[in-house]
Amino acid sequence: MNADPLLKVNDLKVHFYTLRGVVHALERVAFHLNRQETLGLAGETGCGKSVTARSILRLIDPPGKIISGSIFFEGRDILAIDETEMRKLRGSEISMIMQEPKMSLNPVIRVGEQIAETLLIHDRSLNRKSARGQAVEMLAQLGIPDPARMARRYPHELSGGMSQRIMIAMMLVTRPKLLIADEPTSALDVTIQAQILDLMQTLVREIQTSVLMITHDLGVMAETCERVAVMYAGDMVEIGSVSSVLKNPQHPYTQGLLQTVPDKANPDQPLYSIKGSVPSLLEPQISCRFAPRCEYAMERCKKEIPPVYSLNGNHQAACFLHAGSQEAGTIR
């Protein structure tokens, strides 16, 4: 067993050059993902979750640009390898499930063919017939009744939940080492969500894949992840084990985010709400991004970027409230 993490992202910085100015989408994102671990990436719209995911696949198109940082996948810096090498990684070693399955499937090709195609691209020795066979096998593994018939269907004949199952089949058929799931269940109903999450967890265990789970739903995170990283406005503010982050959040943003969830709130009292709104990313980061909305903001928070402090265990938070703790540098 290799003790090195499967994925290590260091100080990732991504900018988008738009007509309105430079959007500082990611300022300093750093995390690692161990083998066979599920890491959750939480945060609200526009905080950079998806940009992080796309950077790992090197799918940042102009006007976006990865400015600095490194992404080590199995010890190799994938920001340094050439495009041919990268293409070999995509789909076979690193796969990604998107939020809208219907948008990611080709509407005019039968779903079985689409799954088989993924295999054919990555394994030249395979012939079409055996690829088709493997596709049907994969569908059977997903617990889809009558998989041979399902393989002959077109995406428009499928429900949202079934399309997402097909996407999962397509992404896992190559047995990738890393699966990036970008809001895989946000477009689905809760009963279907429960089915899909259960299915993903079973498969991931079977083929021993590591998962980077991107979701804004903290409940989904609590159920599927071992560790959680919280992002705010392009900055990573907290990371730690799922129980310590969700039960004992150390960054004021995480604390606020957890309190705004109405699930367990007392209906007789107003819901906690974080005052103000998300800052413009057109300004480069010169202080704590959350400071203008933070209840505990000090003078220092408005002048300096807080370093990352190591708290107990593997729990880390980028907040001056923990200034007494040991600095973890930037690598988490």
Place this chain on the structure above:
Amino acid sequence: MQMINQANIAAKPLLRIEDLHVHFPIREGMFTRQQATVKAVNGISFTLKRGDVFGLVGESGCGKTTLGRSVVGLSPVTSGDIFFNGQRIVGLSGKAAFERARRIQLIFQDPYSSLHPRKTVCDLVGVGLRLHGIAEGYEIDEKVLEMLKRVGFSIEHMYRYAHEFSGGQRQRIALARALILRPQLLILDEPTSALDVSVQAQILNLLKELQREFRLTYLFISHDLGVVRYMSNRIGVMYLGSMVEMGSTHDVFHKAQHPYTRVLLSSLPSLDPDTPHNGILLQGDPPTPIDPPPGCPFGPRCPEVRDRCKIEKPGLSQRGDDPHHLSACHFPHL
């Protein structure tokens, strides 16, 4: 005489829906022959008292939006009745429909498509006042400003365009536009599902304040059980065009009788990572509302289905001791 009338009105429900059916024909081909029927709303009855916040929950395609739209006349009613303040409001047209619009307002899910991009906030919010002849000229601007201030804006926002605002702000503009007519009933169709949780909290708080302040009645449509639990005093659970359970929020959440409600509640991911999730997993997808099967609509997916469920459709009625807690199941959990 006046006094008696007042008392009468107060005792009467604000909205009464009786055996409502909304069916859509599916036509195919050039010689539009009716092929099948989508039974979006299939026999629903309930009442709303003044000051109620009635939460309507269910998965996509269960008919909750169609139900809400039929109350304001946006979906054609196939059969059944809707009474508002004791008056029948089905099939209204002209002046009567116009008057209904003043009393019943609708907030849509997507604040990005419900606001005209080329009108200023002042025009958007004030248009109702002008159309209904409530105010004119400078008076409109004054009333609009007053309303905008109430939902958290100031004078500088009045002449901006909708595209300059974020999702949460847009939803507040939509609220101001609805409330400026002083409606009695507000139908909220997934008002926060397009928003982030922190913004959602702001909107939910505002909705609660406004409900108390303007003594509003809400029909709150949502698929999010957490939101509905926080907002509503009563809840109705819909499945495939039928109401399967109805009762006080507490009863539905803690003493759910219908297997579907129980599945729905158990599907909700828990925020506590240490409690193992023991959700009931359903088999299959929800069936389509096109010519639904006979018997219980939930029968084909129900983990507790028995022979009787496949033949006889259970009606919504009192199953336990509580006359206010109704469910549509032959074998309810009591």
